[in-house]
Amino acid sequence: MSEVVKKFMYLNRKAPYGTIYAWESLEVVLIGAAFDQDVAVMFIDDGVYQLTRGQDTKGIGMKNFSPTYRTLGDYEVKRVYVDRASLEARGLTQEDLVEIPWEDFETEEEIDNIVEVIDSDRVSELMNEADVVFSF
Amino acid sequence: MADTIEVEGKQLAVDEEGYLANLNDWIPGVADVMAKQDNLELTDEHWDIINFLREYYEEYQIAPAVRVLTKAVGKKLGKEKGNSKYLYSLFPYGPAKQACRFAGLPKPTGCV
């Protein structure tokens, strides 16, 4: 389709609900999925809070968009990374985070959870490898 | 475009593009009334897609983009239905746009 596949990284550093960044980022990822690029979604700093399980926003009258992260696999996002140091600084582990499944509809290859907790060196490496980084 | 549609004797609010203002107002009659406005007769095949969209929204809190809908329908309802030609034959104004409207969902993110 497109001549050159670029590596896009969406860099998320904000907690959900307190500001609009998290939701904006998610929307851009979903819209951007139509462009057949190589997309990585990265969560560092307070961005890791976007993925916590069990979010229930009934009491604050805002849309709960945490279930939407689980569709990222449907939108051909195959790489979702979480910075380990950011998790640890917040007393969180991978157990506290949602799982995002991925499936190739043609080959029926399935991955139960594409959320990968990685060390900071690897985060830097992936940032350097990306052609474009979108920051939220 | 009117600000409300009448379904089974009730006035339901819609936005300027005809999407239901409140997700919770939806009843099956909404789809029938909207289809009539678009000169469509809803068949079981239409309902398969409408129900699928409602389930998808319930689970993920978004309406799927067309290409996601196509793939997911293919998986759930059979490969022969997982293509945009089939979906456009049911919903000539665009499967995501029109079917989402019938299903009472907001306009899909990044919709075609």
Place this chain on the structure above:
Amino acid sequence: MGILHTVNKSPFERNSLESCLAFATEGASVLLFEDGVYAALSGTRAEAKVAGALDKLKIYVLGPDLKARGFSEARLIAGISVVDYAGFVDLAAESDKVQAWL
């Protein structure tokens, strides 16, 4: 009943909480809400500072904001109380004034 300080920013992103805790005096209350609720969780990098402040301050967290972010009372630092919106209003009404740390 003293001052009610409110903090709605994450302790990992802004120094609102840090300043609040530094300037609030004995007997004051602190209400954590919106992204401020992350400071109420145990096991974080901010825990020691928050737990240490409980000697001189009463600390509250707004329940609906905690729940929205996926956390239950079980994850809170011991000594922090949960209030709902009505409780927030009561705290504000009982206090001499409300001071917001934005």
